[in-house]
Amino acid sequence: MALLRMEDVTIKFGGLTAVNQVNFDIEKGDLFGLIGPNGAGKTTCFNMITGVYTPTSGKVIFEGNDISGTPPNKIAQVGICRTFQNIRLFGALSALENVMVGAYLRHQTSLFSGFMLSPRAIRETAELRKKSMELLSVVNLADEASSRSSDMSYGKQRRLEIARAMATDPKLILLDEPAAGMNPQEKDELRAVVHRIRDEFEKTVLLIEHDMKFVMNLCEKIVVLDHGEEIAAGGPDEIRSNPKVIEAYLGEPV
Ligand SMILES: Nc1ncnc2c1ncn2[C@@H]1O[C@H](COP(=O)(O)OP(=O)(O)O)[C@@H](O)[C@H]1O
Ligand SMILES: [Mg+2]
Incomplete structure (x- = not known):
């Protein structure tokens, strides 16, 4: 059983479909990356996982239980915790x-x-x-x-x-652009910290990040969103060489 399953998750804000039928599974112990251009729907996924928003359709399933819409103040007790894109x-x-x-x-x-x-x-x-x-x-x-x-x-x-x-003491920790604004040395230190959290503390990590070098060196599985659609999923090598990803996001191979 996946630790976290996004099952056909869709959310609409008025006429805008911010996330459209997204599916992915995060297994216990994964170091998982969620990437894509600005406005792709990444933070919105975090907001649905942590109950800030309830999906318009589809389900967020954690340890086999449907947690869609579980309020943010109850999410820590479920075993999920996050950091924010803007430090809080x-x-x-x-x-x-x-x-x-x-x-x-x-x-x-x-x-x-x-x-x-x-x-x-x-x-x-x-x-x-x-x-x-x-x-x-x-x-x-x-x-x-x-x-x-x-x-x-x-x-x-x-x-x-x-x-x-x-x-x-979460089972799943969500990091929203943890390396944003860091210098190369701080990024190296952060990468070591995230590795330690997974390896020593056996946490499962899902992170959003724009620094491709950081993501490719850290994450073992990656999902790419673009305009709310999942355009690719796989390991760093597959993602790097995926023409759709290069066109929508990377611009040139990394
Ligand atoms: N509460 C909201 N109301 C209306 N639109 C929203 C809301 N939250 C996010 N959006 C829109 O959803 C899209 C995805 O945003 P977001 O998930 O923040 O993107 P990113 O991938 O950069 O984190 C954007 O077009 C954003 O403007
Ligand atoms: Mg964001």
Whole structure:
């Protein structure tokens, strides 16, 4: 059984079909790329997977269950977490606090029920702090734990978002243009972090990215969207040499 199945997924906004009958399966452990030109429908797919939008038709199936339209505030409990194309951190909070907020999402029920200062809540907060520190070191930000997140460099903020998403202990992690705006060195560091998340933490990763070198070196399976249509699917070598993909997106072979 696929971890995530997009089954004939279509969404229309008024007269615009943003995503049209898209089908793909993501297996547990995949490092999966979703690519295509601006406006192709990539972020809209993330929005349907995370319940921001409900497909007009078709289904989003996670671990065999139809999760189409499951509200975003319930998606973390299902086992899916994401980062955003435009960074969304709590700028006034420290790096560590940002990760802890992510972890609270998962522990919502126990921590926010009853008194915040109960022995159990204090113990759980200490555990969360420890776990959050560990996640900061996974993304190479242990030294920045007490930095105000808005003071951190762009590349670091992007990695912090990944640590925060990891804090909910998702099975599937969605990254929307994680390398955007990064310099080559930051991209190399990010690639190593994403690999580690999959290999060591056994997460399944779906990422949207425009940097073709980054995608081709990282992802083992790729789906290409263009104007909401799925125009190709396969491994990096197949995608690179696919005439439709070259015409619609790559421009020239990469
Ligand atoms: N809430 C919305 N209302 C109307 N149109 C939308 C909405 N969200 C996305 N779209 C449109 O859907 C298309 C796909 O957008 P998007 O998924 O953001 O593309 P991208 O592949 O660049 O991430 C675009 O034409 C966009 O304008
Ligand atoms: Mg987008």
